[in-house]
Amino acid sequence: MKIKSRNFLVRLILFCIPVFMLFGCSDDSDKDVIVLRVSNWEEYIDEGEWDPEEDMIELADGTVICPETSMIEDFENWFYETYGRKVKVEYSTFGTNEELYNQMSMGDTYDLVCPSEYMIMKLIAEDMLVPFSEGFYDETVETNYYAKGVSPYIKDVYDELSINGHVLSEYAAGYMWGTLGIVYNPEIVSEEEASHWNLLLMDKYNRRVTIKDSVRDAYFAGNSIYNEALISSEAFLNSDTYKTDLDAILNATDKKTIDAVEDILSDIKENVYSFETDSGKADMVTGKVVANQQWSGDAVYTLDQAEEDGVILCYSAPEEATNLWFDGWCMIKSGIEGDADKQLAAEAFINFVSRPDNAVRNMYYIGYTSVISGGEDTTMFDYLDYCYGWDEESAAEEGIDTVEYSVGYFFTGDFLDEQDEETIEKYTILTSEDQTRRQLFAQYPTEEVMKRSVVMEYFDKTENERINQMWLNVRCFDLYKFLGFD
């Protein structure tokens, strides 16, 4: 009897193992369909089902945008129409870059993922990415919407940022971008106060400000406060090497800087309402906090939400420096595995989401700013004008103060002093005065902000360990100090 039941157990287990394995690979049975495994941030793509009464977008040139189906579905149909091949997108999401990386190192395979700049650099450094095919940047190909439409400004950033001799553009195509700043309630916090990172340390707002529960964002703010005097000094600002020096200072990971930032963050911990991951938006709207550290895209969302509740909030990119961040699509080696069809589908996916009307859809849906400026196509600028533009007459009728706001750097890649008059005029919109501190400013910051923006690069293993240890030191209960011996 004993032996029999054990046999039964063994047989059952042996039977179960192949069944479990089958679950994993049942999708590959249909050979004609290209399966594209995409992993993206949560709520980071248009899911369709727009309400024609509330959401419909009608641009100046007559383009109407009001999709019923999701971006993924539309891509599958478009791919079939364009290439005559069927593609099936297996879409999944992740919450943080680290989560994505951990999923991949635990054995999940994806073909196309959309991490942030430092994670892209890490993936390049670890040789996990597939470079784009030769034709990807060929602007003469009709369907190369990314090459044709990417903002020259962002393209430059992708061309300049490099690791181990590889520039980012070889492996990654931009998706969304933005700055790191502060959302504040202008009735309580002044614009001047909100334009410095040390707002997070101000006694006046004790326990009424929040900071992101993220090592990198906190480190950036802490480091800006630590170097505030230096990087705001006239001599530094006017130096010829301003930009490179600023980059170096805000990417510094030497012991002295880390120790100083640790002290600052420990003080911030005692001053903030919370280290938040998601609650900050709601707490701003309900008024529990008066200012919080926020990414520009989330800031737009917060401002929109608050507006619906009748609360006016503003966004600022602190004067010391702001973190220029961007998320980009890149193809994973272990997923693509040299499969030309998969690579074709992956690149087509990037191009499809980069088509200006689709970029507008995503922007409207998620609140972040697309890296697409449209090139020849004017959809992106028309959308910007549609959202924020005023003509003088109607503004005067409504009693709204208007100002001119230039976003030429984004559309041409040149700053104002390099642009000719025609271009300046073309990319300057007339907008209400408050938008220079609100959604427009969050989505398309001014040139001045971009000049003092810094890309926070990938920290290698030892740097990462030091910074994580610093973070633990800030967040953990200090037993020795508590017991009195330091």
Add this chain to the structure above:
Amino acid sequence: MKNKGFSRKQLAVPYVIFMILFVVLPLLVVFYYAFTDASGNVSFTNFLRFFQSGKTVGTLVYSMIIALLTTIVCLLLAYPVAFILAKGSYCKKHSFLMFFVLPMWINFTLRITALKEILTLIEGNLAYHQFFNGVLCMVYDFLPFMIMPLFNSLTKLDNSMIEAAHDLGANKVQVFFKVVLPLSIPGIISGVTMVFLPSMTNYVVLDMVYNSTYIMGSLIGSYFSAYDWHNGSVISIILLIMIFAITMISNRFTEGNQEKKVSLY
């Protein structure tokens, strides 16, 4: 003929498979990471590092303080309730018990969110009372886990013993401390284990009430998100050892109690 149907042992097969796949195998992985270093060599440095740093040991101490306070408050609140419920009239007590267990059916994040709003009304700014709020919400979350085992052990308590103690001249206080309390120790022990250990790691509750100091659970999360499987696993092992120790101690208590019970008769 006898062997046609499932034997008793075979009925356990689904559970055994589940255990092997989702409990034993993951535990082996945790053990592997805890006892190796980054290059895969067997080492104890991860453990040494944990006990050498004031910060990580501090986190352990801090978690224990939170867990201990939560357990004590839960016990103090739950015992009288369980006692009243258990000694109430038979038909009423089960419906009353429902009232106390009912909150368990609502998702705890929802409950804590509601509690947060109430606390904001009372306290104004939650961030000034992080520690207090943390313990309060933990108590709120875990209270039913304390009431249930206490209720069960107190219902089983034979009323004639209390009567006998009274007859023999004990006053109410004496009856409680000499008869009721010793006999309910198994219930207390199982309640304590059900509250103490989970509250050492339930960092979601603390996060929700903005307690920005890490406890053991958040420390594991923080290591894992920095791709540090080794140090994260060490903490899991340390917690596992604690669970083991507490179960051993509580077993001894219950065994000892049963012996007493025997000698009572």
